[in-house]
Every structure is written in C-alpha cells, then in structure tokens.
Amino acid sequence: MRILAAGGSAADAAVAATLACCVTESVVTGLGGGGFATYYDATTRSVHCLDFFCSVPGLDGDLPAGPMCPIEIDLGGLPMSYSIGGASVAVPGVPAGTAAVHTRWGRLPWDRVVEPAINLARCGVVLPAAQALTLMSVFPALVPGAGAEIYRPGGRLLAGGDLLYHPGLDRALAILAERGPDAFYTGTVAELTVDVVRAAGGCLGPEDLAGYRVLDLDVFRAPLSGYHVFARQDLNELISTIAALPHGLAALPRPDRARELAGALCEYGRPKIGDTTNVSAVDADGNACVITLSLGIGSGVWLPGLGLHLNSMLGEGELLAGPLVPGQRMSSMMCPLVVLDEDGDLVLAAGSAGASRIRTALVHTLINVLAEGASTGEAISRPRFHVIDDVAHVEAGYPEDEIDALAGAGYKINQFDDLDHFFGAVSAVGRAGAAGDPRRGGVGLLL
Numbered sequence: 353m354r355i356l357a358a359g360g361s362a363a364d365a366a367v368a369a370t371l372a373c374c375v376t377e378s379v380v381t382g383l384g385g386g387g388f389a390t391y392y393d394a395t396t397r398s399v400h401c402l403d404f405f406c407s408v409p410g411l412d413g414d415l416p417a418g419p420m421c422p423i424e425i426d427l428g429g430l431p432m433s434y435s436i437g438g439a440s441v442a443v444p445g446v447p448a449g450t451a452a453v454h455t456r457w458g459r460l461p462w463d464r465v466v467e468p469a470i471n472l473a474r475c476g477v478v479l480p481a482a483q484a485l486t487l488m489s490v491f492p493a494l495v496p497g498a499g500a501e502i503y504r505p506g507g508r509l510l511a512g513g514d515l516l517y518h519p520g521l522d523r524a525l526a527i528l529a530e531r532g533p534d535a536f537y538t539g540t541v542a543e544l545t546v547d548v549v550r551a552a553g554g555c556l557g558p559e560d561l562a563g564y565r566v567l568d569l570d571v572f573r574a575p576l577s578g579y580h581v582f583a584r585q586d587l588n589e590l591i592s593t594i595a596a597l598p599h600g601l602a603a604l605p606r607p608d609r610a611r612e613l614a615g616a617l618c619e620y621g622r623p624k625i626g627d628t629t630n631v632s633a634v635d636a637d638g639n640a641c642v643i644t645l646s647l648g649i650g651s652g653v654w655l656p657g658l659g660l661h662l663n664s665m666l667g668e669g670e671l672l673a674g675p676l677v678p679g680q681r682m683s684s685m686m687c688p689l690v691v692l693d694e695d696g697d698l699v700l701a702a703g704s705a706g707a708s709r710i711r712t713a714l715v716h717t718l719i720n721v722l723a724e725g726a727s728t729g730e731a732i733s734r735p736r737f738h739v740i741d742d743v744a745h746v747e748a749g750y751p752e753d754e755i756d757a758l759a760g761a762g763y764k765i766n767q768f769d770d771l772d773h774f775f776g777a778v779s780a781v782g783r784a785g786a787a788g789d790p791r792r793g794g795v796g797l798l799l
Contacts, residue, residue, distance in 0.1 A: 355465065356635060356799050362701075363391060363457035364465050365633040366641035367450045371469035371528075373629045373645070374446065375521060376477045379487045379494065379503075380647065380705060380792075381629040383524060383536075384655075384662035386445035387645030388569075389453045390583060390688040390703075394638035397696035399582040400456075401569040401688075403681060404449020406442035406665040410678030411559035418553025420667050423492040425649065436493050436652045438552025440667030442682060443560045444545075446645055447533040452566040453641065466529035473522035473659070481512030482793030486773055493664065496652030502659075521659030537561045544655055549662065552653045563679060576691075577602045577722040579699055583689035588711040590687045593617060594718070602723035607757035610737070613719070614758055617712060617739045628686060628705035632779045632786075636799075640701035640781075642688035644710075685710050691722065691782070699782050700728070705792065706776025712738040713776030713789075721784050729787035729796065732778045735771065739763065747771050 355365045366389070374383045386405035393400070420435035454465055479487070487494070487503060487510060494503045502518055503510055510516060527535050535541045542561045549556040569584045574594035581594055596616040601609060628646040648664035655662070665682050687710060688703035700721060704713040713736060720731030735747035737758065744763040746755055748770050759765055768774070777792035788794020 353797055353799055354468065355460065356633070358460060358464070360460045360465070360635070361457055362633045362635040362639040362641040363453050364460045365635065366631050366643045367454050367458065368465045368468050369631040369633065370450055370643045370645060371466055371525065372472055373631065375469050375472045375518065376516070377483065377629045378516065378518060378661065379483050379490065381645050382647045382661045383446050383528075384444045384660050385645055385647035386442075386663065386665070387449055387643060388584060388684070388686050388688055389449065389641065389643045390690055391453070391457055392640040392690045392692070392698055392701065393457075394698065397692070399571045399690055401571050401584040402449065402452060403567040403569050403584070404445035404452065405684050405686075406445055406663055406682050407560065407564060408666070408676045408678050408680045408682060409441070409443055409554070409556040409560040410676070411563055412557030414555040414557055416553055416555045417550070421652070425490050425492055434493065434649045434664065435667030436496070436649065436664045437667070438549050438554030438651070438653050440648075440651045440664040441549045441554045441556055441653055441662045442665040443556060443564050444536070444663055445564065445566070447528055447536040448564060448566050451533040453643065457639070457641065462532065463529040466525055470522050470525045470529065473518060473525055476515045476517030479510050479512060479514050479516040480793035482773065482791065484510060484512040484514075486792065490649060493650040493652060498654035498656070499652065499661065518659030520657045524655070524658040524660050537564055541655070541658065544658070545662070548653060548655055554653070560678070567681065575599070576718055578694070579722050580692050581689055581718065582692065583687050586685050586687040586711075587683040588685040588687070588708060590689070590711045590714060593619070593711055593715060601719065606751065607754050609719075610754040610757050611761045613715065614737070614739050614744060614761065614763060617715070628707060628710070630688065630703035630705050630777065630779050632701045632703055632781050634698065634701055634781045638698055640690050640698055642690065642701050642703045644686040644688045644703045644705070646684070646686060687711065687714065689714065691718065700780055700784070701782060702778060702780035704776045704778040709738050709774065709776040712736060713778050717778045717780065721782075726784070728780050728782060728785040731784070732780065732787050732789050736775050738775060745774070747775055
C-alpha cells in the first residue's frame, strides 16, 4: 500500500509484496523458488504473462550425486509423498522474475521496491495462526538443516503469534536491491548456491544459473458469464476448464451448476499438494499485476548466512510431465489471471495458492463474482468443493442441496468440519472490492 501511495504502479506494488511474502510467508514460498506473473496494461488493454518458474538443472553435464530424501505430509487429512534434498533443487527464478516484472512495468526505483522486504527481514514478523496451521502440515520439509532453528527453535514448532525470523535473509534481499538479480545467477550468491546444492547431492551448476531467462508466454482466453478470463495455460488447464463450462451457467439452478463444475474439474487436473502464495495488485490507472510463486514443499537446503531456502521442484512428481531435459522449464499449476469485460476493461485480477486446488479455488471465486454478483470478499470466503477422481471434498457450510446433487451424480462426499487451508488461498482485487483468503490469513486492502 505504501508503494502505491508513493506513486508506484501495480507492478511495483505486486513485486514489493511478493518479496515481502518471501520473508513473511516463508512457510509457503521464498526467493529460492519460481513463479508466474500476469499483467494487464490499461492503456493498451493488453494482457501479458511472464514465466519465471524453475528450470531443470544439468547444463554443466553433471548428474545428481545423491538420492532425494522421501518425506510425507498431511494436509486436509490426505497424506502426500514428496522428495527433498539437494537432488530436488531446480534452478530458481524469483530474483530474475521479480526484477523482470519491475523492468517491464515498474515506475519506482528498484531499491525502493525491495526496501519493505529488507526491513521486514531485519526485524522478523509475527507468524499468523493460519500459517502456523500450514506449518504443522509441512514442517518435515522445513526443519531439516538451518530450518530447525527458524521453525522449531528450542525443539518447539512455531505457533500463531510467535516471531518468524530468518537470520541473514535481509542480507540476501539487500544484495538483490543493490546488485540486481545478476548476483543470484552469475555473482556471489550464484557461486554459493552451486557449492551448497552440490554438497547436498544435487547437480545444479554455474551454466544452469547463467543460462536462466524469464520467458514471455502465450495468453489464452475463456468466456465466463459475459466476461473474458485471460491467463497462461497451466498444468491443471484452468482456461480449458472454464471453457468447458456451459455458456448459460449463471441461469442454471445451483445443484445443476455444481454437477457441471464437478464434471469440468474431473475432466482436467492433477491431484497434488504444494506450497504457494499469490499477490494481486491494481493501481489508480487501472493496471493490474498478479504474481503467483512457489517453493514447492521446500528442499531442506539453505544458503548459509543468507537465510534462503531452496526449492524442491524436482521432488514434486506431478510436475514432471516428461523427461527431465537440462535447461527446460518445469510445468506448474500456478495460474495468475485477469478478467476483462467486452470493452477490454479490467473487472478482476486474481490468483491462488494451493497446487491442484488453485484451479478449483479460482473457478469457484470467478463464478461467485461473475455469475452471481458477489463481492470479492464474499466470493473468496464462500465454502468450496474440490474433486479428486470420484471423491468430492466439501467444506463445512456448502449448501446441502448441492452436496446431494454431487452425491446423486456418483461422487463420494468427504465432508470437512470447517473452511480449510487445503482448499487453496485466493487473493483478488477488482470492481467488486479487494480480499484475501481467510483460509490462510489473507487480506485485501484499498487505498
């Protein structure tokens, strides 16, 4: 909000908040991960997507020196298997990606945009109760190595209200502010990253980092209730899912709509749990920037003296859509989006955390806003259902007649006792207001 008040663009604000998230939401993301950005230019009424997700290492010809370490986490009562360790670390993209967004669409000086994150890292932040709940699920990936003293100091896992502090992370961010992203790909941080990953059994090398580039992506469109949703084509095929919904969706009785939505969700998608965060920003000129980024589950490999946790993307089996080719960009379910009206004006900018539930959370939110006219806050807070194979996982408070319709369509019902962080975390801003997801302590603010 201070960045916007100082005259910053939506891109400045989104990048500043994204880097702040690398400090305050390290349970789910960090500088050592990767992500995507979607930008709406109000002057040209054009939409752009940037890919700064992680790439497969190995351009130096090295092979992993050691095996990955298998772990299991539980989220929403569903046990999920992962692999961590040095061999799970892919080439990170967040430093390059945030800088690219700022270079393309920012207004304020780069160091001014990074400054809020540096200040937060120097002091530490209070861990929200919602993130403490997530920490309880994913801590097996966070407490190996340096993470033990950060997330489980004195042998006790951090709880809501405790101080989350990463010694050295302010130095990493200061390097980013002063030297730009090059230090992370060809400079001192790059050299340290290679040494640490290889010592942990990984194969990431100097050529992998030096060859990393942010990519421009094709933008796809799908109609929904008289509006147009724009985004990249993600691994979970959000745009295809929306396109598969009936054109008269808003006119259908809600139980029928639930069956149609469940069918579209079943047709596409992959069941996976991961750590993600999202920032959506709109400036006074109507420009919008949505950034979604992820650390995977976290590798347990940290850069000493810099408080920086590296990603575990190579250990996330559902992201490995084919052979691992060194230098190739990995797949992801992240899908920051914008919604435009028939005149090309912005209606909504939104994104979500939650791996395979990103698509579910966003589609529910879009239907609530576009088809039902709900405010952004109400749309995000309403109970959702998520389909995996023949099981519909349903949050507490979801309408009984719609649950009956799902059961009548052959889905087994797994009823949750409350709104749950399993169901993703949408943040959005648009004509209907600004809101973050209460499931993970999200907020929405208007200036």
